[in-house]
Amino acid sequence: MTCTVSSDRKATMIAALAGGWVADAASLGLHWLYDSQRIHEVGGASPEFLPPKADYFKGGFGYFAHEGKQAGDISHYGAATGVLTDSLLAHNGTLDIRDYQRRFRAFFGPGGRWQGYIDNPTRGTLDNLNTIEQKAIEQALSATAVKLTEKQKRVLVQKVLPYTRRLSGEQLADPVRKAISLTYQEPEIQEAGVHLAETIDHHLLPESGADDMQLPAISKLPPLVASYYGSNNLLKVTEAAVRVTNHNDEAVAWAKCAARLLDHLFRGNPMSVALDAGTAEAPAPENLNKARTGSVLDAPGAGDVYGRTCYLHEAMPVIFHILSHASSYTEAVRANIQCGGDSCGRAxxxxxxxxxxxxxGGERGIPLSWLARLTDAPAIIADVESLVENRRRA
Structure with a gap:
């Protein structure tokens, strides 16, 4: 059943989701430059939307990963968020794990649309999806009652895989049978192929993620929370989505922290309430509480204390520090870039x-000029608007 959302809340949600895309693109030029002094030398007080250049990384420690990208482009984090957004849009705002896995594999795998850096969780997830599929094939072949030659087994696997990679359950039988009939007219071989497809389908696992506790576990959450905020199922679907790419208990715990934080903000609660709610889910709440103390925004200092790398136990306190002390969107995004390290992930x-x-707009919101600098902004905002408009409860 479609959930009624007020026009004011829809506007807030659209702005919130757009805020992720803009912050990611704004951070790309200096992403993974760890030296805050070098960042200041290159970007000054306005380090956003710089074109990615290897020269920026000379004289400071970092890793230049975005060769070929332009100012306004998104990182691999944004690309992965787009995959989950597409899956949610295809299912009226409902998380469908198999569809999400298929889209992730098709987008980032061989022949996919993504051109750019592939992080460790993505690489591990792609490997795991292949391994899970191969084990499912072996289990299916061992359970086939019809006696098949080795050649027939190979042909049937080749026939059914295109369908098990994009269809499930009752959707499989007819197209698989038709595909096999192009080569084998014998009914028993056709039925063996259908059984093979259905058995493979049954043995594909939802937990396909790498054993990894880095920022890709939480960076894709905003569209998911936008679809489920206020729902009793939010933390359940958060865990399910995270384990697609990060099958790690600590990653799941930090993801629940981030999801609960966004949940409260998306419902219109104050930042302090949202931070408290997120902290209650965190595996290391003491660091989050400490990061919120003080009266001065000092993102580089927070990076010195907690770390700047992609690991969630480093990133989340820095995120909480910035959220606790920044008084505008612009100030927060600039502080995040100036902290250094994995600024795109935290964004x-x-x-x-x-x-x-x-x-x-206004003095504290997303600058309209920044929104205009986002590559493919019209298409991205259209998807955001559609997701919010069609939001459904789990």
């Missing part, structure tokens, strides 16, 4: 959180 919580509070 996917910082951007939506501040945009949920301050919206678009």
């Amino acid at each position: 996917w919580i910082i951007g939506p959180a501040l945009a949920a509070l301050y919206g678009v």
Whole structure:
């Protein structure tokens, strides 16, 4: 059943989701430059939307990963968020794990549309999806009652895989049978192929993620939370989605922290309430509480204390520090870039959180000029609007 959402809340949600895309693109030029002094030398007080250049990384420690990207482009974090967004849109805002896995594999795998950096969780997930599929094939072949030659087994596997990779359950039988009939007219071989497809389908696992506790576990959450905020199932679907790419208990715990934080902001609660709610789910709440103390925004200092790398136990306190102290979207995004390290990964919580509070435009919201600099902004915003408009409860 479609959930009724007020026009004001829809506007907030659209701004929040747009805030993730803009913050990601704004951070790309200096992403994974760890030296805050070098960042200041290159970007000054306005380090956003710089074109990615290897020269920026000379004289400071970092890793240049975005050769060929332009100012306004999104990172691999944004690309993965787009995959989950597409899956949610295809299912009226409902998480469908198999569809999400298929889209992730098709987008980032061989022959996919993504051109750019592939992080460790993505690489591990692609490997795991292949391994899970191969084990399912072996289990299916061992359970086939019809006696088949080795050649027939190979042909049947080749016939059924295109369908098990995009269809499930009752959708499989007819197209698989028709595909096999092009080569084998014998009914028993056709039925063996259908059984093979259905058995493979049954043995594909939802937990396909790498054993990894880095930022890709939480960076894709904003569209999911936008579809399920206020729902009793939010944390359940959060865990299910995270384990597609990060099959790790600590990653799931931090993801629940981030999801609960966004959940409260998307519902219109104050930042302090949202931070408290997120902290209650965190595996290391003491660091989050400590990061919120003080009266001065000092993102580089927070990076010195907690770390700047992709690991969630480093990133989340830095995120909480910035959210606790920034007074505008612009200030928060710039502080995140100036902290250094995995600024694009952190941007996917910082951007939506501040945009949920301050919206678009004005002194504190997403600058309209920044929104205009986002590559493919019209298409991205159209998808965001569709997701919010069609939001359904789990």
